Every structure is written in structure tokens, then in C-alpha cells.
Amino acid sequence: MSPATGVPWRPLVAITVAVLCLHALALRGVPGPLQWTRNVLPMLVRVREAPPPAASVDHEATGNSASHAAMQAARPTPRPSRASATTPVSRASGQAAAPATVSVPPSATWRYDVTAHWRGIPVSGGAVLAWRQDGSTYDASMVLDAPPLQARTQRSTGTLADDGLRPSRFSDRVRSEEATHFDRAQDRITFSSNRPDVALQPGAQDRLSVLVQLAAVVAGHADRFVPGTSVTLQVAGTRDADAWQFTVEAVERLAIGATALDTLKLTRAPRGEYDSRLELWLAPGQAYAPVRLRLTPPNGDWLDLQWSGTDKR
Numbered sequence: 001m002s003p004a005t006g007v008p009w010r011p012l013v014a015i016t017v018a019v020l021c022l023h024a025l026a027l028r029g030v031p032g033p034l035q036w037t038r039n040v041l042p043m044l045v046r047v048r049e050a051p052p053p054a055a056s057v058d059h060e061a062t063g064n065s066a067s068h069a070a071m072q073a074a075r076p077t078p079r080p081s082r083a084s085a086t087t088p089v090s091r092a093s094g095q096a097a098a099p100a101t102v103s104v105p106p107s108a109t110w111r112y113d114v115t116a117h118w119r120g121i122p123v124s125g126g127a128v129l130a131w132r133q134d135g136s137t138y139d140a141s142m143v144l145d146a147p148p149l150q151a152r153t154q155r156s157t158g159t160l161a162d163d164g165l166r167p168s169r170f171s172d173r174v175r176s177e178e179a180t181h182f183d184r185a186q187d188r189i190t191f192s193s194n195r196p197d198v199a200l201q202p203g204a205q206d207r208l209s210v211l212v213q214l215a216a217v218v219a220g221h222a223d224r225f226v227p228g229t230s231v232t233l234q235v236a237g238t239r240d241a242d243a244w245q246f247t248v249e250a251v252e253r254l255a256i257g258a259t260a261l262d263t264l265k266l267t268r269a270p271r272g273e274y275d276s277r278l279e280l281w282l283a284p285g286q287a288y289a290p291v292r293l294r295l296t297p298p299n300g301d302w303l304d305l306q307w308s309g310t311d312k313r
Helices: 020-025 068-074 209-220
Strands: 040-041 045-048 085-091 098-102 108-118 121-133 139-146 150-163 164-173 177-183 186-193 230-236 241-256 259-268 275-285 289-296 302-312
Touching: 045 108, 098 209, 108 289, 121 177, 164 209, 209 230, 209 275, 209 289, 241 289, 241 302, 259 289
Parallel strands: none
Antiparallel strands: 040 045, 040 085, 045 230, 085 098, 108 121, 108 302, 121 139, 139 150, 150 164, 164 177, 177 186, 230 241, 241 259, 259 275, 275 289, 289 302
């Protein structure tokens, strides 16, 4: 998520909406495996769980918070498919393993209203995230149209496995297209921009697939995603890949237009002076779809996508 030279919107474009938006402001590239610390889903996730109440930890929570109980009540029961799997969870404490389910959302098209502040200019427009899956393969595309920002299209294709999404190709098109390939036979990620190859790590995602992958993982482990929990995974753009760490900030009641939704807010904080902040809100009542994404580059600009509707296939 490092800013592109001469472009105010640096690194991102990702999950599920963010990615495209992110890239809409000229964000580029990034990698690292999906992991939680203390609870390990083999080859899938290592989650750093929130410390017990007695621990001295400052948890940031923004906006109005809904109770965790209300959130759980709103959480739909995952519908298993060939893309849903149960895998053992091992605990560092030595407790007995417990089942864990990854639930990939059903096919849908999520629509968003886009607002932004770009070079001192207010921007508005729309974005569409189309998600298709047949239980074995998937196709996701994100289109952002918010003049005077250049129209941007991102696409991720791949397969579905026990650990969720496994991208095979990711593309990002503004004036021309750049692409990223996940070479699983050689365990490497390659780039059409002729950037150096990157080692492919288990659970690797691209900037678009990461949005749906997070939705799938949270849907299967909602009881573990409490404030303070963090998830780290490898995310690739079209020029590089890097470790992205998302931290659960709060269970938040989000008002979008005339609709109020219980959501789980995750944030990817900037890792350096030129990095951007990515905030993501997942809604349990919407199959944990990303109902809001907000990107804040270090130059003071911002890009915000808010859900406006869902078209189910």
C-alpha cells in the first residue's frame, strides 16, 4: 500500500470494494499469509486474539457501538457449500481442537455510493462489486466511476478451496491493464509490470479478493472477531505484495442512508509515513459483505464507498 509516484492515491484499491476504490485513487501493490496468533487454522489463519480484560491494552473504537450480543443475533447461519469447509483449530494453550468454518458468500452484486476529497475537489459517483461463485471457481470485478477520477476496473479470478479464495489472476485497468499471476506450481507471484517475483504464501490474496476472503473468514469465526483481534495476510497488487494486518476496532451500528446496520469494523493502519489507512465495515445481516470502505492516504485526501443496495443472482 505504498503511494505511486506523482499520484495522490497510493497503494490500494481491495476488499470487496475498497480495493477498487483504493486503486481508484491510484493505489498500488502489496503480500503475507492469513494468520491469527494463538488460534491457528491450518494453512488458513493465525489470529492474534484480544487480551483478557485485565490486560492493559488501549483498544480504539470509533462511532456508535452495538452490543456484541446483538451482532451475534444478527449473524446469519453460514450455508455450507463446496466452498465451505470445517478444519481443526489448534490452540497454543494446548486446549482441544474445535471446528472452524469458512463460509464464502453467495453470488451477488453490491452497489456503492462514492464520495471523496481529491486535490481539494469534492468527488461523487458510484461503484459496483460483482461477485460470482459456483462452489468451485469465482470471478470478482469492481468498477469505480467517480469523475474527475479516472474510471477504474479491477478483476480477480480463481478457485475456491477449504481455506477460502485462491486467486489465480488479478488485473487493474485505468488507461491500460496491469496483471498479477499466482503461480502455485512454482509458489510465486509474478507481475506483468516486470517487477521482481514474490514468494507465494499460504492464504495469499489480491487487493480485490481480500475483501471477500475476509467476509468468508469472519462469517465462519464471528465469535472470535472481538475488538483487539488482528488478522494478517499476504495481499498482492500489480507491482508487489506485502503483509496486511487488519485489526478489529469495534462492533458498530452504521447508518447508511435510511438503513441502520450492525457491522464489524476492521482497520488496516498505515505502516509507514507514505502508507494509507484502510477501514472496512462488514455486515453480518448482509452475508458479511463489505458495506463500507474508506481509504485515507497520507496527503489528506480520502475516498469513501457506502453500500446502496444488493442485487442477488
